[in-house]
Amino acid sequence: MTITEVSKKYELSADTLRYYERVKLIPEVNRNKNGIRDYTEEDCRWVEFIKCMxxxxxxxxxxxxxxALFQEGDETIEARKNILKEQRKHLKEKMENMKATLERLDYKIERYEKGIVTKINEVKRIDD
Known part of the structure; x- marks a missing residue:
C-alpha cells in the first residue's frame, strides 16, 4: 500500500506516518524501486497499534x-510486557480521574438544571 492509501485507511496524515517512521514508532517501511513507501500488512498492523495506543x-x-525492544527479539518479551503493564496502570489512573471529573460535571450540570445554583453560591461554593 502507498502512504496515501495507508493515510486514508487509518485516518492519519502522510506527515504523521512519516513522523512515526522517522522517530521509530513504526519499523522502517520498505520502498519500491521508485523509492515510494510500500506498506505491508505487518507495517499496517504497526500503524494500527500505534494509532490505538x-x-x-x-x-x-x-x-x-x-x-525498539520488539525489534531486538524474544529476549525482550519481559521488558515489553513491563512497559505495557506500566502504561496500563497509568491509563487506568487517568480513566479513574476522568470518571471523577465526569461525575463532578454531571452533578454541577444537574444543579444548574434544577436552578439550585445562584451566582453567589457558585462563587462561594465552587466545589458543590
Whole structure:
C-alpha cells in the first residue's frame, strides 16, 4: 500500500506516518524501486497499534521504547510486557480521574438544571 492509501485507511496524515517512521514508532517501511513507501500488512498492523495506543494517550517515548525492544527479539518479551503493564496502570489512573471529573460535571450540570445554583453560591461554593 502507498502512504496515501495507508493515510486514508487509518485516518492519519502522510506527515504523521512519516513522523512515526522517522522517530521509530513504526519499523522502517520498505520502498519500491521508485523509492515510494510500500506498506505491508505487518507495517499496517504497526500503524494500527500505534494509532490505538496514541489515541488512548500513551506517550510516544514509551511506544518508541516498546518498538525498539520488539525489534531486538524474544529476549525482550519481559521488558515489553513491563512497559505495557506500566502504561496500563497509568491509563487506568487517568480513566479513574476522568470518571471523577465526569461525575463532578454531571452533578454541577444537574444543579444548574434544577436552578439550585445562584451566582453567589457558585462563587462561594465552587466545589458543590
Amino acid at each position: 496514541r489515541s488512548a494517550g500513551l506517550p510516544i517515548e514509551a511506544l518508541i521504547e516498546y518498538v
